[in-house]
Amino acid sequence: MKIEPKTFQPISGQALLDLPQVLALQADTQFAMRVVASVLPFRVNNHVLEELIDWSRVPDDPMFRLVFPQPGQLEPAVFDRVADLLRAGAQEAQIREEVQRIQKIDLNPHPAGQLEHNIPVFEGERQQGIQHKYRETVLFFPSQGQTCHAYCGYCFRWAQFVGIDELKFASREAEGLVEYLRAHPQVTDVLFTGGDPMVMRTKVLERYIEPLLKLDHLDSIRIGTKSLAWWPYRFVTDSDADALLRLFERVEQAGKRLALMAHASLPVELKPAVAQEAIRRIQGTGAVIRCQAPLVKHVNDDPQVWADLWREEVRLGMVPYYMFVERDTGAREYYHLPLAQALEIYREALRRTSGLARTVRGPSMSAHPGKVCVDSIERIAGEEVFVMRFLQGRDPEWAGRTFFAKYDPQAAWLDDLKPALGEESFFFETDAPASVARTRLAEPV
Numbered sequence: 001m002k003i004e005p006k007t008f009q010p011i012s013g014q015a016l017l018d019l020p021q022v023l024a025l026q027a028d029t030q031f032a033m034r035v036v037a038s039v040l041p042f043r044v045n046n047h048v049l050e051e052l053i054d055w056s057r058v059p060d061d062p063m064f065r066l067v068f069p070q071p072g073q074l075e076p077a078v079f080d081r082v083a084d085l086l087r088a089g090a091q092e093a094q095i096r097e098e099v100q101r102i103q104k105i106d107l108n109p110h111p112a113g114q115l116e117h118n119i120p121v122f123e124g125e126r127q128q129g130i131q132h133k134y135r136e137t138v139l140f141f142p143s144q145g146q147t148c149h150a151y152c153g154y155c156f157r158w159a160q161f162v163g164i165d166e167l168k169f170a171s172r173e174a175e176g177l178v179e180y181l182r183a184h185p186q187v188t189d190v191l192f193t194g195g196d197p198m199v200m201r202t203k204v205l206e207r208y209i210e211p212l213l214k215l216d217h218l219d220s221i222r223i224g225t226k227s228l229a230w231w232p233y234r235f236v237t238d239s240d241a242d243a244l245l246r247l248f249e250r251v252e253q254a255g256k257r258l259a260l261m262a263h264a265s266l267p268v269e270l271k272p273a274v275a276q277e278a279i280r281r282i283q284g285t286g287a288v289i290r291c292q293a294p295l296v297k298h299v300n301d302d303p304q305v306w307a308d309l310w311r312e313e314v315r316l317g318m319v320p321y322y323m324f325v326e327r328d329t330g331a332r333e334y335y336h337l338p339l340a341q342a343l344e345i346y347r348e349a350l351r352r353t354s355g356l357a358r359t360v361r362g363p364s365m366s367a368h369p370g371k372v373c374v375d376s377i378e379r380i381a382g383e384e385v386f387v388m389r390f391l392q393g394r395d396p397e398w399a400g401r402t403f404f405a406k407y408d409p410q411a412a413w414l415d416d417l418k419p420a421l422g423e424e425s426f427f428f429e430t431d432a433p434a435s436v437a438r439t440r441l442a443e444p445v
C-alpha cells in the first residue's frame, strides 16, 4: 500500500493552547486547560490532530480527553491554587515554585515504589536505567527513549517529562545492561520501556539491541511502545523505517522473538491506513505484537470499546495481553475507576468476543507485591468478597496464587483492600520478605 510520508510535528506548551481547534473552544474551557497545562505535561502531534481526534465531538471525544488538558485532571484544591496565581498575574518564578511543589507532593510521581525498590544493586552500584522486579524479566529504560510522540493524560511516568532531573530514570550504557544480564542467567526477557523507546533513531536502538543477540539465555526482546497509535510512520515512511524492520529481522535470525508491546487505548488508533500498514510491516519481520492499555474513565470505560478494540487487534493478527487498572499517580482522580467497575467492564467486554481475544488478562494492578488481577466478586460463606489473583509476584512463588478481599465498591487499588473471611492479613504481607511488609503497602507508593 502507498502511504504518503508525513513529517513529525510535535506540539506542546503554549503552541498546544494556541491551536485553532483550541481557540475555537469556550473561554473558560481554554482557561481551565491553561491551568492544567501549567502542572502536567502535554504533547500532541500532527498525526494525532489529523487522524485520531474527531473534532466534531470535542470536547467529548475520548481521544481529545486522552491527550488534551482536562479540568478534572487536578484535584479542585490544587486546581484553584494554580488558577488563582494565573488570574492574579503572578510572576513566572512564583508559579514555577508552586507547580513544582504540586508535582512532587500532590501528584505521587513514582507509584508502587518504582524509584526505591526495583532498581538493582550490582557490583556495589545502583543500576540506573534497569529495574528488575520479576525474576524472568528485566526492564530497561534507555536514556534516549524517555519521551513519547504524544503524551497520554493518564501516564504514570509523567514525572519523566517535566524536567525534574533527580526523578528521572536513565542509562547511557548498553554495556551495563549486557553485564547485568550476563550475571543473571535466569532472565529470559528484556523489556525496553520509557517513555517510548521507538522515539529513538534506529541507529541508537541498534546499539542497545545488537549486543543482546549474543546472550543465549535471552528468549525475548520486548519493546513497550505507543508509536503504532501516536506515530505509525516510524515503521513505514520515516527515513530509518526500513532499517528498523531489518533490525527486527536480525532479532528473529538470532533465534529470539521480538515482541512489540503495543499500547492501544481506543479502536480509532488502529484505523488509519498507515497504522495498518505499520502492523503488516512489523509482522512481516517475524515480530509479534501484543497489546495492552489501562482502563480509564472518560476515555475507554465502556465494554463495547474494549470488545471492539480486542476484536480489531485479533483481526489484525495481534494478541490482546493486559488490561491495566489506572495507577495511583498524576491525574488519577480524573481517570480512575473502582475495581468493581473495572471488573464489570472487563468481563462484559470478554463476553462479547471469541476465545481468541480472551488472551487478555485483567483488570490488573502493577502494585508493590506484584501484578494482581481481580478475578470475580463472589459470596463465600455469606460474605461478599473479591477473588484476587497474582499474575506476577515479587516473590516468584506467588504467581498464580489466589486470595480474598472484602468487597468494597469504592476500592480502586490494592492498598484499599482488607482481608476477608476473618483473616487478619493477606498471605503476601505475612509470607513476605521484609521489603514487602504491610508498612510498605501503607506507604504513599
Ligand SMILES: *Cc1c(COP(=O)(O)O)cnc(C)c1O
Pocket: 131, 133, 134, 137, 138, 139, 191, 366, 371, 391, 392
Ligand atoms: C509487567 C511487568 C513486567 C512484565 O511482566 P509480564 O507478566 O511478563 O508481562 C516486568 N517488570 C515489571 C516491573 C512489570 O511491571
